[in-house]
Amino acid sequence: MTLVLIVDDEPLLREELQEALELEDIDVAAAESVEDALSQCAVTSFDAVVTDLKMPMxxxxxxxxxLNQDGYPGAMFVVSGHGAESSREDALALGAVACFAKPIDTDDLVEAINNAV
Structure with missing residues (x-):
């Protein structure tokens, strides 16, 4: 079974993504910050991480x-509510498989996760 970590400071978006992925038989954990995500990645082997681009701090x-520095082997995806193309390009350069604009088409996200893992 695929295990995905969702990282977003917005609780409603985390819950929405978690529900959508779980309906597709994907196990999900959630983190509200980068610090929380790194702590979870240190003890759990996630198949994929889906992170918001812009978060406080x-x-x-x-x-x-x-994650790159730590040698994280899983697929990484970025979600952004902001239209900054340069940030999306930076994310792809850092190894993100894909970038998704908010609101997210969860079918596209599920397909991308399944293709990557």
């Missing part, structure tokens, strides 16, 4: 950098 790009 530390954002999704820094999470991607840190």
């Amino acid at each position: 530390v954002g999704g790009l820094e999470l991607l950098r840190q």
Whole structure:
């Protein structure tokens, strides 16, 4: 079974994504910050991480950098409510498989996760 970590500071979005993925038989854990995500990644082998790009304090790009530095082997996906194309390009350069704009088409996300893992 696929295990995915959702990282987003917005509780409603985390819950929405979690429900959508669980309906597709994907196990889900959630983190509300980069620090929380890194702590969970240190003890759990996730198949994929889906992170928001913009969060208070530390954002999704820094999470991607840190996961790369730590040798994280799973697929990484970025979600953004902001239209900053340069940030999406940075995310792809840091190893993100795909970037999704909010509101997220959960069918597209599920398909991308299944293709990547």
